[in-house]
Amino acid sequence: MAEVAVKNIRKQFKGGKRPVLDDISFTVKDGEFVCLLGPSGCGKTTLLRIIAGLELADSGAISIGGADVTDTPPKDRDIAFVFQNYALYPHLLVRENIAMGLKLRGAEPALIEERIQEAARMLSLEELLERKPAALSGGQRQRVALGRALVRHPKATLLDEPLSNLDAVLRERTRGELKLLFKRLKGTAVYVTHDQIEAMTLSDRVVVLDKGRIQQVGTPADIYHHPANTFVATFLGAPPMNVFPLEEAHKARAVEDGAASGTVLGGLRPEDVQLSLELKDGFLVGKVLLAEPTGAQTVLSIESSGFKFRACWPGTFPGSREEVFFRLPAEKLHRFDADTGERL
Amino acid sequence: MKRLGNALFVLAVAAVVLWSLGPFLWQVVTSLKPTAEVVKVPPTYWPSHPTLASYVKIFSTRPFGTYILNSVVVALATTALCSVVGTLAAYAFSRLPLPGGEWAVRSILFVALFPPTILVVPLYKLVQALHLLNNPLGLILPYTALNLPFSIWVLMTFFKAIPRDLEEAAAIDGLSRWQTLWKVVFPLAAPAVATTAILVFIFSWNEFLLALIFMSQDAARTVPVGIAMLSGVTMYEVPWDQISAAVVLTTLPVVALVLAFQKRIVEGLTAGAVKG
Numbered sequence: 001m002a003e004v005a006v007k008n009i010r011k012q013f014k015g016g017k018r019p020v021l022d023d024i025s026f027t028v029k030d031g032e033f034v035c036l037l038g039p040s041g042c043g044k045t046t047l048l049r050i051i052a053g054l055e056l057a058d059s060g061a062i063s064i065g066g067a068d069v070t071d072t073p074p075k076d077r078d079i080a081f082v083f084q085n086y087a088l089y090p091h092l093l094v095r096e097n098i099a100m101g102l103k104l105r106g107a108e109p110a111l112i113e114e115r116i117q118e119a120a121r122m123l124s125l126e127e128l129l130e131r132k133p134a135a136l137s138g139g140q141r142q143r144v145a146l147g148r149a150l151v152r153h154p155k156a157t158l159l160d161e162p163l164s165n166l167d168a169v170l171r172e173r174t175r176g177e178l179k180l181l182f183k184r185l186k187g188t189a190v191y192v193t194h195d196q197i198e199a200m201t202l203s204d205r206v207v208v209l210d211k212g213r214i215q216q217v218g219t220p221a222d223i224y225h226h227p228a229n230t231f232v233a234t235f236l237g238a239p240p241m242n243v244f245p246l247e248e249a250h251k252a253r254a255v256e257d258g259a260a261s262g263t264v265l266g267g268l269r270p271e272d273v274q275l276s277l278e279l280k281d282g283f284l285v286g287k288v289l290l291a292e293p294t295g296a297q298t299v300l301s302i303e304s305s306g307f308k309f310r311a312c313w314p315g316t317f318p319g320s321r322e323e324v325f326f327r328l329p330a331e332k333l334h335r336f337d338a339d340t341g342e343r344l
Numbered sequence: 345m346k347r348l349g350n351a352l353f354v355l356a357v358a359a360v361v362l363w364s365l366g367p368f369l370w371q372v373v374t375s376l377k378p379t380a381e382v383v384k385v386p387p388t389y390w391p392s393h394p395t396l397a398s399y400v401k402i403f404s405t406r407p408f409g410t411y412i413l414n415s416v417v418v419a420l421a422t423t424a425l426c427s428v429v430g431t432l433a434a435y436a437f438s439r440l441p442l443p444g445g446e447w448a449v450r451s452i453l454f455v456a457l458f459p460p461t462i463l464v465v466p467l468y469k470l471v472q473a474l475h476l477l478n479n480p481l482g483l484i485l486p487y488t489a490l491n492l493p494f495s496i497w498v499l500m501t502f503f504k505a506i507p508r509d510l511e512e513a514a515a516i517d518g519l520s521r522w523q524t525l526w527k528v529v530f531p532l533a534a535p536a537v538a539t540t541a542i543l544v545f546i547f548s549w550n551e552f553l554l555a556l557i558f559m560s561q562d563a564a565r566t567v568p569v570g571i572a573m574l575s576g577v578t579m580y581e582v583p584w585d586q587i588s589a590a591v592v593l594t595t596l597p598v599v600a601l602v603l604a605f606q607k608r609i610v611e612g613l614t615a616g617a618v619k620g
Binding site for chain 1: 509510512515517518532
């Protein structure tokens with residue numbers, strides 16, 4: 001296991017208008033699980049492929065375990081890669097799929113067998129070793145792909161949306177297993193996803209990317225509670241944070257906070273909005289435009305004097321109610337610069 | 345009603361099979377007839393005394409064994425050359441960033457558009473200049489050249505269908521380009537390679553025009569030319585029984601080859617599952 005450092009990586013595809021990666025730098029510490037999170041087209045997969053050596057950066061450097069590997073071919077970087085569609089060799093048995101990397105590195109047959117058994121035990125693949133990938137379900141293939149990665153005890157494991165081809169139930173379960181697995185292995189991992197839940201649940205730290213630039217690097221709690229800009233604020237959280245011109249909220253008297261000017265945006269997480277069915281001190285009345293029950297909570301779209309926002313009602317919202325009383329607590333308010341979107 | 349439909353279906357299939365196989369079956373029947381019976385009017389549909397005499401004759405009185413050997417050498421060498429060169433070229437064209445690769449692929453297809461007939465004279469000059477007339481290489485090289493465009497195009501479409509991820513996984517596992525081609529791509533492409541190989545083999549086995557012109561000596565002739573050159577005692581006599589025997593004998597290897605490879609192709613398709 002080792003540290004992975006990304007320094008000033010820049011990449012532009014031929015014919016592309018703007019760079020897919022623009023001066024990306026961050027470090028994954030030894031044993032750390034880091035997610036690259038961002039919408040599709042943000043460059044996260046390209047970045048992962050550059051770390052793996054499957055793609056070359058235009059400029060910048062990659063080092064793994066302190067050694068500069070910028071120009072090293074993938075096989076000599078001692079990394080493992082889990083592909084989105086698993087990329088198992090269809091003509092080889094599961095056992096051969098898993099053993100390939102070790103075999104090519106000239107490992108002793110006894111060691112290979114030991115490692116195969118170890119990986120099979122970890123991933124419950126014992127029964128599947130003599131099968132071909134075509135005879136496996138999606139979830140099983142995914143575990144084989146993981147096995148192929150882990151069996152080599154690589155310096156770092158790179159995962160490209162490994163759960164995106166699984167159905168919802170299986171994805172949830174595998175996510176949990178993945179977390180336990182990497183916790184036990186204390187393995188350095190870089191994990192690409194567009195799914196904020198995966199990023200939040202799995203990572204020690206998250207790198208949020210958008211339009212080829214790093215938006216924020218931090219722990220899941222960090223990026224959720226202290227988003228660096230409006231992109232991070234609205235990308236994370238379901239339902240997303242309410243972001244509005246502070247002035248507008250003032251006009252509606254929804255925010256008691258002073259210092260309002262046209263250049264400031266206010267942000268408030270829907271779950272931070274205080275709601276009540278009765279009028280309380282400091283509360284305003286709002287019209288319920290839409291109630292979306294999700295089970296554990298109901299997402300309300302509320303309007304008051306032309307000011308619209310969303311809020312979370314714990315449990316089921318009484319369907320007959322057309323009005324609700326609310327308060328936007330000033331202490332929970334995030335402030336962003338209206339021009340740059342940066343946190344103030 | 346359903347039974348009637350089934351009966352009609354079976355009848356239709358039988359008719360098609362008979363229509364297609366009829367000429368060949370007639371060759372088989374003719375080859376088994378004694379010489380005198382072949383030209384008898386009205387014709388007999390089954391030999392009165394089935395005999396293998398004509399088979400023996402084509403080997404004993406004519407160099408048919410040599411023809412077969414020549415054909416085997418030419419067809420196998422052409423097939424091998426086409427498969428190896430075609431596979432490597434198709435892989436390179438479909439995967440490697442070659443400068444001008446697109447252009448090269450198109451020009452290869454362009455070459456295939458020329459009808460072979462107009463190539464005969466220049467090819468003859470070329471083969472003559474290389475001193476390869478009456479040498480198996482004089483057929484192997486032109487056959488390979490004529491079949492390569494087709495092989496490359498068929499194989500390219502197949503290689504392109506193999507997910508890139510597989511090769512990247514191989515790169516991370518530590519396989520070199522050659523190892524990736526040999527251990528990952530080739531096993532997956534085996535059905536396609538087998539298919540092109542069969543078609544190339546059939547072409548080379550059956551080719552007549554170039555073989556007739558380039559191989560003037562009897563000892564260098566291939567089977568199709570050999571059969572055409574079979575003649576009777578006088579120029580007015582056509583030895584139909586021997587011709588039929590020769591045709592049956594030359595068709596059998598092709599049938600055997602197709603059957604053998606067909607099994608592999610089906611196996612490959614069902615077990616392969618290129619889908620990652």
